[in-house]
Amino acid sequence: MLPVRTTKRVFSGAGDFTLGKKRRRCVSPATETKPGPDLLDSIPDDLVVSILCRLASTARCPADFINVLMTCKRLSGLATNTLVLSRLSQKAIAVKAQNWSDSAHRFLKRCVDAGSLEACYTLGMIRFYCLQNRGNGASLMAKAAISSHAPALYSLAVIQFNGSGGSKNDKDLRAGVALCARAAFLGHVDALRELGHCLQDGYGVPQNVTEGRRFLVQANARELAAVLSSGISSRSWLTLSQPQITNSNQIHGHGCPLLSDFGCNVPAPETHPANRFLADWFAVRGGDCPGDGLRLCSHAGCGRPETRKHEFRRCSVCGVVNYCSRACQALDWKLRHKMDCSPVEQNDVGDGEGNVQIDGNVNGDNVLVPMS
Amino acid sequence: MIVLKSSDGETFEIEEAVALQSQTIAHMVEDDCVENGIPLANVTGEILAKIIEYCKKHVEGGGGSEEELKIWDKEFIENIDQSTLFNLILAANYLNIKTLLDLTCQRVADMIS
Numbered sequence: 001m002l003p004v005r006t007t008k009r010v011f012s013g014a015g016d017f018t019l020g021k022k023r024r025r026c027v028s029p030a031t032e033t034k035p036g037p038d039l040l041d042s043i044p045d046d047l048v049v050s051i052l053c054r055l056a057s058t059a060r061c062p063a064d065f066i067n068v069l070m071t072c073k074r075l076s077g078l079a080t081n082t083l084v085l086s087r088l089s090q091k092a093i094a095v096k097a098q099n100w101s102d103s104a105h106r107f108l109k110r111c112v113d114a115g116s117l118e119a120c121y122t123l124g125m126i127r128f129y130c131l132q133n134r135g136n137g138a139s140l141m142a143k144a145a146i147s148s149h150a151p152a153l154y155s156l157a158v159i160q161f162n163g164s165g166g167s168k169n170d171k172d173l174r175a176g177v178a179l180c181a182r183a184a185f186l187g188h189v190d191a192l193r194e195l196g197h198c199l200q201d202g203y204g205v206p207q208n209v210t211e212g213r214r215f216l217v218q219a220n221a222r223e224l225a226a227v228l229s230s231g232i233s234s235r236s237w238l239t240l241s242q243p244q245i246t247n248s249n250q251i252h253g254h255g256c257p258l259l260s261d262f263g264c265n266v267p268a269p270e271t272h273p274a275n276r277f278l279a280d281w282f283a284v285r286g287g288d289c290p291g292d293g294l295r296l297c298s299h300a301g302c303g304r305p306e307t308r309k310h311e312f313r314r315c316s317v318c319g320v321v322n323y324c325s326r327a328c329q330a331l332d333w334k335l336r337h338k339m340d341c342s343p344v345e346q347n348d349v350g351d352g353e354g355n356v357q358i359d360g361n362v363n364g365d366n367v368l369v370p371m372s
Numbered sequence: 373m374i375v376l377k378s379s380d381g382e383t384f385e386i387e388e389a390v391a392l393q394s395q396t397i398a399h400m401v402e403d404d405c406v407e408n409g410i411p412l413a414n415v416t417g418e419i420l421a422k423i424i425e426y427c428k429k430h431v432e433g434g435g436g437s438e439e440e441l442k443i444w445d446k447e448f449i450e451n452i453d454q455s456t457l458f459n460l461i462l463a464a465n466y467l468n469i470k471t472l473l474d475l476t477c478q479r480v481a482d483m484i485s
Contacts, residue, residue, distance in 0.1 A: 039454055039455060039458045040458075042458060042462065043458060043461060043462065044465075047461060047462075047465055047477070050477055051477045051480050051481050051484075052481070054477055054478050054481035055481035055484055055485055058478075058481060058482070058485070059485055060485070064484075064485035065485075067484075067485075068484060
C-alpha cells in the first residue's frame with residue numbers, strides 16, 4: 001500500500017480531510033518497509049479492521065492514522081469504520097491550532113459520532129473556548145464525562161467553579177466539587193489537587209484539612225509515579241524540594257504552603273492535545289482574542305481563556321498572574337512562578353467582582369517548615 | 373499426541389496441551405474427530421511449523437515469566453518476513469489462536485504507522 005498520491009486524491013467523502021492539517025507528516029524512522037501491495041489484499045476485511053483498530057489506538061500522531069486513509073479506497077473505507085474511529089488515541093486526534101479547518105472539524109465530528117471519547121472531549125473544548133459555542137461544547141464534554149473520561153470531568157468542574165459561559169451567579173461550587181471528585185477518583189492529577197485545595201479551604205464542601213492534605217499528597221505521588229513509569233532515564237532532576245517559608249501575607253491564614261512545594265521536582269507533565277490547541281489558538285490570534293480585557297490562564301499548559309471579565313483569580317502576592325483553578329496555580333507555582341513572584345504593594349484589591357485571592361507563597365528565609 | 377497435516381502433506385505430531393491453544397483444534401478434539409490426524413488445508417507446512425513453535429512456548433504456565441515471554445514474542449515476531457507474517461495472520465485466524473492473532477495484528481499496525 002505504498003501511497004500513490006497522484007492518483008488517489010479522489011475518493012468520496014474521505015477526500016475532505018486530506019486537506020488542511022492532515023498533510024503534515026510525522027518523522028517516523030522508516031526502519032521497516034510498509035506492507036507490500038498484494039499482502040494486505042489477502043487479508044479479509046474484518047481482520048484488516050482489527051489491525052486498523054490497533055493502529056488507531058497506538059498511533060502517536062495524526063499522520064500515522066491519516067496516512068492509511070490516503071492510501072487506497074479499500075483501506076480508507078475500512079479505516080472510517082466506527083469501530084476504528086472510536087478507538088483513536090489522544091495523540092491521533094491532536095489537531096494543531098494552526099491547521100484548524102472545516103475538514104479537521106468534520107473529521108472530529110465523525111469521530112464523535114463513532115463514539116470516541118477523546119474526540120468528544122477535544123471537540124467540546126474547542127467549541128466551548130475557541131469557537132465560543134458554549135452550549136454545544138459543554139454538552140459534548142458532558143457526553144465524554146458521562147462515560148467517565150477524567151479530563152472531561154475535570155474541565156466541566158473548572159467550568160462550574162468559574163461559572164464560565166455565564167455570569168458570576170452561575171458558579172456552582174457543589175457541582176464543581178462533585179465533578180472534581182469523580183475525576184479525582186479516576187486518578188486525574190489536577191482534579192486531585194483541586195479537590196485537595198477545596199477541602200482545605202472549605203470551598204464547595206465542608207472544610208476538612210486532613211482529607212485535603214491527603215489528596216494533595218496523593219496528587220504528588222501520582223504525578224511522580226507517572227513520570228517514573230514513563231521511564232525517564234536521567235534522574236538528575238529528582239531532588240526533593242524544600243518549601244519556602246511563608247510569611248504573614250496570607251489572607252486565608254492556612255499556614256501550610258501549597259503542598260506542591262513538598263513534592264519532588266518532576267518535570268512538567270505532558271499537556272493534553274486539547275489544552276495545547278487552546279494555548280496555540282490564542283497565541284496564533286495574537287494575545288487573547290476572546291475579547292477586550294479577557295485574560296488567559298497564566299499556566300502555559302492550560303490555555304483556558306476567561307469567558308467574562310475578571311473570571312479568573314489572581315496570585316495574591318504579586319497580582320500579576322491569574323489562574324483558572326487552584327490546580328493550575330499549584331503547578332505553575334512549582335514550575336515557574338515561584339521564581340518570578342515578588343510581593344507588590346497592594347493598595348487597590350477590589351476589581352469589580354471582589355475576587356477571592358488565591359494565596360501564593362513568598363520567598364523567605366530558607367528555614368525548614370515542619371510538616372504539621 | 374495429536375497429528376496435524378498441513379496442506380502440502382507435512383505432518384506434525386504435538387502434545388495435546390500445545391494443540392489445544394487453537395480453539396478450532398480444541399473443538400475438533402471435543403467432537404472427537406482426530407483419530408487420523410487433523411488436515412489443515414489452509415495452512416502450509418512452513419507456517420504450521422512457526423505456529424507450533426509459538427504454541428509450544430505459550431503452553432500454560434510454561435516458558436518462564438511474563439517478561440521473558442514478552443521478550444521471546446518480540447524476537448519471534450521481528451524475525452519473520454512480511455509474507456510469512458501475513459500468512460501467520462490468516463492461519464491464526466483460521467485456527468483461532470487469539471494471542472498469536474493479537475501479536476501479529478499489532479505488529480502489522482506498528483509497521484503501518
